[in-house]
Amino acid sequence: MEAAGAMAGRRIRVRGLVQGVGFRPHVWRLARMLDIAGDVANDGEGVIIHAWGDPAALDGFQDRLRREAPPLARIDAIQVFPHRGPAPRGFTIAASAAGLARTGIVPDAATCPACRAELFDPADRRQGYAFGNCTHCGPRLSIVSAIPYDRANTAMAAFTLCPACAAEYADPADRRFHAQPTACPACGPRLWLEPAPETGVDPLDAAAALLRAGGIVAVKGIGGFHLACDAADTKAVAELRRRKARDAKPFAVMAGSVEEVGRYCRLDDAARALLLSPAAPIVLLPRRPDGAPLPDGLAPDQDHLGFMLPYTPLHHLLMARVDGPLVMTSGNRSDEPQVITNEDARVRLAGLADAWLMHDRAILNRLDDSVVAATGGAPALLRRARGYAPAPLALPSGFEGLPPTLAMGGELKATFCLLREGQAILSQHIGDLENAAALDDYRVLLRLYRDLFDFTPEVIAVDIHPDYLSTTLGAGLARECGARLVSVGHHHAHMAACLADAGIGLAEGGDGAFGLILDGLGLGPDGTLWGGEILRGGYRGVTRAGHIAPVALAGGAAAMRQPWRNLVAQLRQAFGETWRDQAAPVLNHLPPAAPVAVLERMLETGTNAPPCSSAGRLFDAVAAALGIHPARIGHEAQAAMALEALARPHVATARPYPAAFGGADPVVVGWAPMWRALLDDLAAGEAPGLIAARFHLGLVEALVQATGRAGAGPGALVALSGGVLQNRIILHELQARLRAADWRPVIHGQVPANDGGLALGQAVLAALIADGRGDDRAKPPGI
Ligand SMILES: [Zn+2]
Ligand SMILES: [Zn+2]
Known part of the structure; x- marks a missing residue:
């Protein structure tokens, strides 16, 4: 028993996204404030705290751990155990234990309010600097090459911290304590424009002048290059569409503020919150009939526009120099993936851009902008990439104790999914695998995710379509690592993805449910092409009811x-x-x-x-x-x-x-x-x-x-x-x-209803089948 007024010892286990987000300094600050002794460390399961203090103070400490968690942290569970032993003096941040890999890495996050304020503060040493960030914001997945997530394993390895940055990095009281991508004008990445402007002209000023004059500028962002032009300039928009040839897809638009978005589109609270969230996705919004005019060429035949807000210091600095919104569409030729390297940008965007706003921080992993529909009802992700991947999704009840399963996804809008211990880690949107560059990305990302999450599959799930490249890859991988290969029906996988996304547990969604699965096409278990299906059943198996x-x-x-x-x-x-x-x-x-x-x-x-x-x-x-x-x-x-x-x-x-x-x-x-x-x-x-x-x-x-x-x-x-x-x-x-x-x-929420969500359903179904709890009859004849 803990007696009031006496010193009590507790061991506190925190699970969730709690590494690389400033959680240990958060614990340290709270402990010092509440006069609690002990230590905090990262380990293979999350964060572990040993705390000694007055029981009431410890209760307050636990409560505030959760309530005041840093913005990028996601706490899934806090468990508390009694802890014996003498109390140490003071509170320390202990060195990290081995076995960190299993907790992965958090998604890239938009510039936080504090970093944004510094950017425009004449007294701050990072004023006007395009690459500032802290533990609450900045690049993550886009710059990581291996685990553990520290600077040496990121694109920032090339930049040695200056004394001022090193002091911030080492100070638990500083917002940049252990911020791996931290940088300043003295030591960090630098920005330039190609072709170079006149001597002495700031590259951002020159890029902004070009945009204001109707030019098209390639801008290197977090997860890839964009092609930018003045979104209000009909001729510039038409010219961009002409240069991107054959591409009829809507252009995303970046506005300087929520208020500016509101001049063009109807906004509700949910849409506002999404625009301002650390994920900073493209949000599809209905155009206001009385809204300020914008060219139809932005989104031909559409009554919605996709808006996003600046999410890097570079974006903020650029938007502050132009008058209105900018088109920010992916920097590619139509049907190709967004380019990520400076060399590729020069070659593949030649003829598309008039100038290149570049920098020397490498993008190691391509991350397209995420897209969310937010009108009427709950937000629904249509493309899940930057800002969301690779955050794990918690599976509903009944999916504990399943064998580690890798699902390979479909052919178009490809993603893959790692399932283990009641969690699903869905990769970012990779694109259409028929495209050689997308297929390369798929292979590289699969290796990276397996490395980041220290993941060896026992089961590999593929679509029943034998000709999908993801199916072929999965079969090869299964042979290579001795995993069991399980084929999953396309439309059954859609249904399972939806049920799991919505939090329907195995007991409730195992049988007796229905699925209305409407898509382009996928192979049915009878060997014919399906795409407008009424399925009856659930996770454990389905029949075609209509x-x-x-x-x-x-x-x-x-x-x-x-x-x-x-x-x-x-x-x-x-x-x-x-x-x-x-x-x-x-x-x-x-x-x-x-x-x-x-x-x-x-x-x-x-x-x-x-x-x-x-x-x-x-x-x-x-x-x-x-x-x-x-x-x-x-x-x-x-x-x-x-x-x-x-x-x-x-x-x-x-x-x-x-x-x-x-x-x-x-x-x-x-x-x-x-x-x-x-x-x-x-x-x-x-x-x-x-x-x-x-x-x-x-x-x-x-x-x-x-x-x-x-x-x-x-x-x-x-x-x-x-x-x-x-x-x-x-x-x-x-x-x-x-x-x-x-x-x-x-309905879907966090996972796309399209084939981008397929891998989640495949993973869940194949894991159940391998565990002897699912129906393995979904095989077309001849396979
Ligand atoms: Zn920040
Ligand atoms: Zn520095």
């Missing part, structure tokens, strides 16, 4: 890029060989040179026209019917995103299109009645936006009805996942309709 009626993917891969192909295939399926007689209102949307006759032969014979229940291609077909990008799209979601924006103003008043239901188990949803009504609307001259809204609502209504036909009882969990769930109309309307039917919708 799906969208398969329609031929005419021309295979060409159908992904040319929406008109899907329109013809849909109409022919709905109306048969005489489809042209019904389709008068859309015939003029078929591209003039489109080989329609060839396509019809394909559909007739089934040659190069595999049936596919894709939801994504249905969106493309409907968009094409309205004349939205019928000939060609630059990226998979382009037509669907335009359709969503067009529909939004009409959603509140539109009536859903009808659908047809066939089959019992599985239920099959057909679209002939929808197409009939849509063509009638077109013939009657209805507004395209209304038609788009009726389609969105019709899809939602059909899926909800089909879920009922598939046997969902009151209170059933319905997981909503797949890339189509990035569509905010579909997401919101599905949730509302499911709730109205007394079911419980489950």
Whole structure:
């Protein structure tokens, strides 16, 4: 028993993200303030504290450990044990114990308020310095090459601390105590502009002048190069789009402050908090109808804009020198990953940039900007990279004690996932593995993460698609390290990722749940292409309880890029060989040179026209019917995103299109009645936006009805996942309709609904299967 007034000894174990974030000096300061003796150290499990003092003071100490934790710390658990032995004098920070690797490293963080204040303080020695940081902010994953995380194993190894920086580094009372990337103008990285401005002209002033004059500047950031231009300059934006050739993706915009963002877009508290968070992601925000004007070329066909705030001192200094927002789009040629080295930037961005704002701190690991949708409801990550990776995600209950599992992810928007001890570590967004540079990154990052987290897999999870590069890599790795290889169904993995992301435990989500999984396509366990699925079951296994009626993917891969192909295939399926007689209102949307006759032969014979229940291609077909990008799209979601924006103003008043239901188990949803009504609307001259809204609502209504036909009882969990769930109309309307039917919708938050989240679901399912608690039947024939 601890007696009041007497000295008590306690051993306090703190778990979570508590290393490299200034946690030990936080403990040290509190202990000194509360007259507590003892010591604090990092070890393989987190932070360990030995503390002696008055029991009441110790209670206060424990409470404040959590409440006043440093901004980048995340405390998962504090455990307290009695501790015997004589109290030492004073409180010390002990040298770190061995075995640090298992706790990994925290994400890169935006410049903190204190560092920002120094940046603009004429009396501070870091005033105007582009690379200041402290334990509360700065680069982390982007500069690390090995564990343990200390300066020698980062890109800062090349810079020797000056006496002033070394003194701050060694002082527990200083904000820069053990801040590995700390730097100042005397000893740290330096900034320059290429081509060089006139002698004596500051590189930032010269870059800002170029931007104000309509130029395009490559800017080296935390995780890669951006291409910047004046976001309010229509000509500059158009020129940037022309130089990036074929790329129709929206440009992200950086604004100097939240207030400035508010001049263009509607902001709520959640969006504000996200913009200002240490992760500083791109936040997708609805444009204000009465907002200050910006060129349409920033985000063609879109009613949202992606805004972020400055997140490095360099950004702050640059934004202070220009008048308004800047485009900050990834520095690459279309479809390539963002460049990270100075050499690559000079070569690969030649012809794209007019000048290069560079520095000599190397980016070792590429980290794209993260993207979050924040409108209406909880924020949802669409791309999880800088600021979020590699922070571990806590798995819900029931996933303890599983074998260490590595999941390899999909093919597009690739990520991988390490699972162990109730946690999942999802890699940053890497990109499309068909791209050689992205595949290289994938390999390098996989080695790095295994090193950072001291991880050896016993189980390796892959998609059941045998041709995904991630599948091939996983099979090779399994042979190499003697791990068990487990194939996981694509859509089952989406469902499991959603359930796990939402914190649904194994007991609740093991069976009896439903999944509405809507995406482009993935291989189903029956060997056909799936993409509009109603799954019944849960973590332990699923059956296909319903799906969208398969329609031929005419021309295979060409159908992904040319929406008109899907329109013809849909109409022919709905109306048969005489489809042209019904389709008068859309015939003029078929591209003039489109080989329609060839396509019809394909559909007739089934040659190069595999049936596919894709939801994504249905969106493309409907968009094409309205004349939205019928000939060609630059990226998979382009037509669907335009359709969503067009529909939004009409959603509140539109009536859903009808659908047809066939089959019992599985239920099959057909679209002939929808197409009939849509063509009638077109013939009657209805507004395209209304038609788009009726389609969105019709899809939602059909899926909800089909879920009922598939046997969902009151209170059933319905997981909503797949890339189509990035569509905010579909997401919101599905949730509302499911709730109205007394079911419980489950949605994504921290992990993308698209294939970027696939690895989490794969990891969870494969670990269960290897543990004898999952269903291992999800194998297509012939694999
Ligand atoms: Zn700071
Ligand atoms: Zn220095």
